[in-house]
Amino acid sequence: xxxxxxxxxxxxxxVFAACLAPLGFIALRIAGIGPSLGPNPVEVLQDEFxxxxxxxxxxxxxxxxxxxxxxxxxxxxxxxxxxxxAFTYAFLHFSNYLVLDQEFDWPVxxxxxxxxxxxxxxxxxxxxxxxxxxxxxQGWQRRLGxxxxxxxxxxxxxxxxxxxxxxxxxxxxxxxxxIYAGILALLLGIRLWRGVKQRRxxxxxxxxxxxxxxxxxx
Amino acid sequence: MIIRQATDIRxxxxxxxxxFRGRRQFLRQAGVAxxxxxxxTGCAADEESGGNPTDLRKLDVxxxxxxxxxxxxxxxxxxxxxxxxxxxxxxxxxPAKLSGDFKPRPWSVTVDGEAEVTGTFDLDDLIAPHPIxxxxxxxxxxxxxxxxxxxxxxxxxxxxxxxxPTSKAKYVAFETVVRPEEMPxxxxxxxxxxxxxxxxxxxxxxxxxxxxxxVYGVTLPNQNGAPIRLVVPWKxxxxxxxxIVRISFTETxxxxxxxxxxxxxxxxxxxxxxxxxxxxxxQASERRVGTGFFGDRQPTVSFNGYGEQVASLYDGxxxxxxx
Numbered sequence: 001x002x003x004x005x006x007x008x009x010x011x012x013x014x015v016f017a018a019c020l021a022p023l024g025f026i027a028l029r030i031a032g033i034g035p036s037l038g039p040n041p042v043e044v045l046q047d048e049f050x051x052x053x054x055x056x057x058x059x060x061x062x063x064x065x066x067x068x069x070x071x072x073x074x075x076x077x078x079x080x081x082x083x084x085x086a087f088t089y090a091f092l093h094f095s096n097y098l099v100l101d102q103e104f105d106w107p108v109x110x111x112x113x114x115x116x117x118x119x120x121x122x123x124x125x126x127x128x129x130x131x132x133x134x135x136x137x138q139g140w141q142r143r144l145g146x147x148x149x150x151x152x153x154x155x156x157x158x159x160x161x162x163x164x165x166x167x168x169x170x171x172x173x174x175x176x177x178x179i180y181a182g183i184l185a186l187l188l189g190i191r192l193w194r195g196v197k198q199r200r201x202x203x204x205x206x207x208x209x210x211x212x213x214x215x216x217x218x
Numbered sequence: 219m220i221i222r223q224a225t226d227i228r229x230x231x232x233x234x235x236x237x238f239r240g241r242r243q244f245l246r247q248a249g250v251a252x253x254x255x256x257x258x259t260g261c262a263a264d265e266e267s268g269g270n271p272t273d274l275r276k277l278d279v280x281x282x283x284x285x286x287x288x289x290x291x292x293x294x295x296x297x298x299x300x301x302x303x304x305x306x307x308x309x310x311x312x313p314a315k316l317s318g319d320f321k322p323r324p325w326s327v328t329v330d331g332e333a334e335v336t337g338t339f340d341l342d343d344l345i346a347p348h349p350i351x352x353x354x355x356x357x358x359x360x361x362x363x364x365x366x367x368x369x370x371x372x373x374x375x376x377x378x379x380x381x382x383p384t385s386k387a388k389y390v391a392f393e394t395v396v397r398p399e400e401m402p403x404x405x406x407x408x409x410x411x412x413x414x415x416x417x418x419x420x421x422x423x424x425x426x427x428x429x430x431x432x433v434y435g436v437t438l439p440n441q442n443g444a445p446i447r448l449v450v451p452w453k454x455x456x457x458x459x460x461x462i463v464r465i466s467f468t469e470t471x472x473x474x475x476x477x478x479x480x481x482x483x484x485x486x487x488x489x490x491x492x493x494x495x496x497x498x499x500x501q502a503s504e505r506r507v508g509t510g511f512f513g514d515r516q517p518t519v520s521f522n523g524y525g526e527q528v529a530s531l532y533d534g535x536x537x538x539x540x541x
Contacts (some may be wrong), residue, residue, distance in 0.1 A: 042504075101505070105503075171361070
């Protein structure tokens with residue numbers, strides 16, 4: 001298990017750099033270094049930002065299963081960073097659409113968001129992620145108390161919407177979105193399975209308590 | 219860039235520079251992708267496949283067609299690196315990267331169906347009687363992007379007349395070659411191959427409709443549909459079927475690949491129409507690719523701007539229903 005110092009001074013900077021790398025790589029390509037962005041750079045940015053948002057969202061959701069598998073709490077220390085990077089890429093994805101793709105054509109953007117289901121779904125996911133990003137600080141965590149956990153469980157819904165958004169956008173071959181959806185199903189399935197198990201254990205414990213209570217009264 | 223009207227510069231004189239640029243792009247991409255494509259097939263330049271960017275042949279082309287647009291054409295590099303050709307892969311960079319094994323020559327085309335003259339013809343014999351013209355056309359993809367391409371081709375109608383279609387020939391159907399061993403996308407089976415397309419006989423006979431055998435004064439690169447493809451500039455790009463091996467005159471409307479794959483999204487006609495949106499995205503505007511990051515979105519025009527010439531083909535037809 002890494003020490004607190006190792007996490008803070010080695011692992012966290014490494015994960016931070018890794019999360020920033022795709023953006024850095026795209027910036028280099030825009031500057032003309034590395035593989036060309038091709039004749040339709042706006043489309044490349046749109047796809048790259050979107051896919052990295054989804055990948056990092058799944059990474060965020062992988063923290064809890066990893067923590068459970070290891071039986072150690074330290075993976076939790078990376079969750080906020082991963083989540084904020086997921087939001088950053090989602091925001092870049094949307095900004096690219098708004099600025100470079102649609103060039104601030106508000107009527108068209110509004111029509112897209114309201115009438116095109118795959119855009120409605122993607123935009124909803126962004127709207128859900130926004131308050132989660134804002135309330136990700138320790139200050140907000142304290143202020144919201146027990147409500148913080150409930151609020152942040154909305155990430156499950158956001159991740160489902162993001163997968164759906166990707167699936168719907170594809171013209172024909174859904175292999176790639178299906179892989180992401182499969183990973184998401186696994187990550188959510190682990191939680192569901194654990195929830196059911198815990199509830200059963202709690203019920204069993206309650207039943208045992210009632211039984212022993214009844215016995216002691218006899 | 220190429221200025222079409224400049225009579226002192228023939229497109230064929232400019233081409234080597236374009237091809238040269240294209241070859242560098244191809245080699246760079248092949249190198250970056252790290253695929254052992256060149257290594258495994260021997261050097262691309264040694265291949266006699268004819269459709270690799272390194273061994274395109276010059277064509278004798280007449281320029282100055284009245285059907286050409288004045289718009290600035292996309293570069294050869296744009297045209298060769300940004301292609302939808304699912305036979306070679308789904309990504310638009312795939313056709314450039316994965317079409318190196320394809321051999322567009324020798325090539326023959328079978329003509330059958332409701333015509334007096336039918337049979338299988340060598341490509342050169344099929345093309346020979348017709349002058350190759352330059353046609354600078356707008357190309358509008360159903361995915362809401364567009365390009366301007368200086369095609370080199372022959373009028374489809376002139377070719378079809380040689381086969382003396384009968385009065386029963388109401389439609390013309392086209393079929394793409396099936397060669398999974400040379401076309402990696404066909405091994406994945408995303409679409410039902412062979413790719414098939416069709417036109418009404420009136421659409422096929424329209425002077426705007428061409429069989430393209432080249433671009434920028436050289437034979438077609440593999441990724442652009444070598445050695446012969448259809449170009450119907452007022453329809454979405456997927457109608458312009460590539461690497462054609464069969465042309466059939468039919469009495470009934472022939473099946474078309476994208477319509478079979480998603481009938482709600484792609485119709486038989488597929489005329490460019492800003493008023494009929496794709497169920498999932500708007501067709502009101504398009505991105506003109508190859509111009510960078512800013513200001514490349516423009517309104518889409520009905521029939522891709524060719525309405526004056528072709529709108530009358532659809533008199534009395536509800537274009538909302540027949541999308």
